[in-house]
Amino acid sequence: MEASKQLRRIKTPSNPDAVLHFLIQIGLDDAGIRNAVSRKPTLLCTKVEGTLKPKVRLLQQAGFSEPDIARLISKNPFFIHRKDFHVKIEFLGDLFNSKEDLLKAMIKSTYLLCSNLDKRIIPNVSYLRTCGLSKCQIGFLMKSNRSLITGRLESIKRAGKHALELGFTPKSGMFCFGLKSTCHMSRASIDAKIKAMMSFGFSEAEISSAILKNPQLLFLSVKNIKSKLNFFVNRAGSELSYIISHPLLLCFSLERRLIPRNHVLSVLTSKGLPKRKYGLFHIMQISDAKFAEKFILPHREELTDLDQVYLSACAGEVPAEDNFS
DSSP: OOHHHHHHHHHSSSHHHHHHHHHTTOOOOHHHHHHHHHHOOGGSSIIIIIIIIHHHHHHTTTTTHHHHHHHHOOOOOOOOGGGTTTHHHHHTTTOOOOOOHHHHHHHEEEEEEEEOOIIHHHHHHHHHHTOOOOOHHHHHHHHHTHHHHHHHHHHHHHHHHHHHHHOTTTTTTTTTHHHHHHTOOHHHHHHHHHHHHHHTTHHHHHHHHHHOGGGGGGSOOOHHHHHHHHHHHSSSOOOOOHHHHHHGGGGGGGIIHHHHHHHHHHHHTTTTTTOOOOOOOHHSSSSSHHHHHTGGGTTTTTTTTHHHHHHHHHTTTGGGGGOOO
C-alpha cells in the first residue's frame, strides 16, 4: 500500500527513467532490474544524485566492484534508503574474512542491512563476544543463521543459556554450533528430543556427549529420532554404545540412505559377502558413488540384480521388515 501511494506521486517518467538508466550504467541487466523493482517498487522514486549515487560510491569505497553492487541491488535493494548504511558496512565488514562473504550475507538477508545497528546488531555481537566467540566465528554464524545477529537480544541469550545447559563451553570452538542449534528451539523441544533418546536406553550423559559431538541432532524431530533409533537397534543390530559414539549416523536420511544401504548389506551378508568387514558408520557415511564402487559393482557376477535391488530400495520398495519410516 505504501509503495502504491509513493508510485502514484510520480507525475512524469523522468525520475524512473533516470533510475533505470543509472542501474543499467552500473551493470544491472533487464532481469536484475525487474527483480530489484519487483522487490522494492519505490526504487523508481529514488533520487539518483541524492541517494543512489552516494550509496554506490560508499560500496565502491568499501571495496566492492560494480558487478558486486549490481548483484546486491538486484537481490536486496532495501538497503538503498538506510541512512546508517555506511556505518553498518564498516561494522559488518570487520566480522567477515572476505568481501565476498560479506556480500553473500547482505544478499541473503534483508534484515541484516535493515536491522538497527545500535539497538540490535551491536548489542548482539557484544553478547556473542562475551561468550568467547571470535569475530570470525560470529561471521561464520552470520552466513547460516543471521537471526543470531539481527534477532532480539533476549532470544539470543536464551539460546546461549540452552547451549550452556547442554554442556557447550563458552570460548570453545563448539559453542557457536551449540548456539546455532538452539537459537530457534524452546527448552521443552530440546527436552522432548532427549527424552526420546532416553527411551531407547541412553543415559543423559551419553546423550549430552552425542549432542556435543554433533549439535545437528537437535534439528531432528522426535519422530525422526525414534524412527532412526528403532532402525539401528532393531534392524541394523547396532549397539547403543556404537550409535552414541557415531551420532552423525542419526543425521543421515532414513529413506534415501540408511534403509537402502542396509538392505543391500543384508542381501550381501546372506551370500557370505563382502569378504572384508566394514564398520556401519563407514558404510553409511561414504558417498553414493563410493558405496556403489565398494558394495555393488564388485558383486555383479554373483548377484546380477543387485543394482536393481539397490535402486528399488532407494525408491522405497523394500520388505516391510526393513521399512522404519
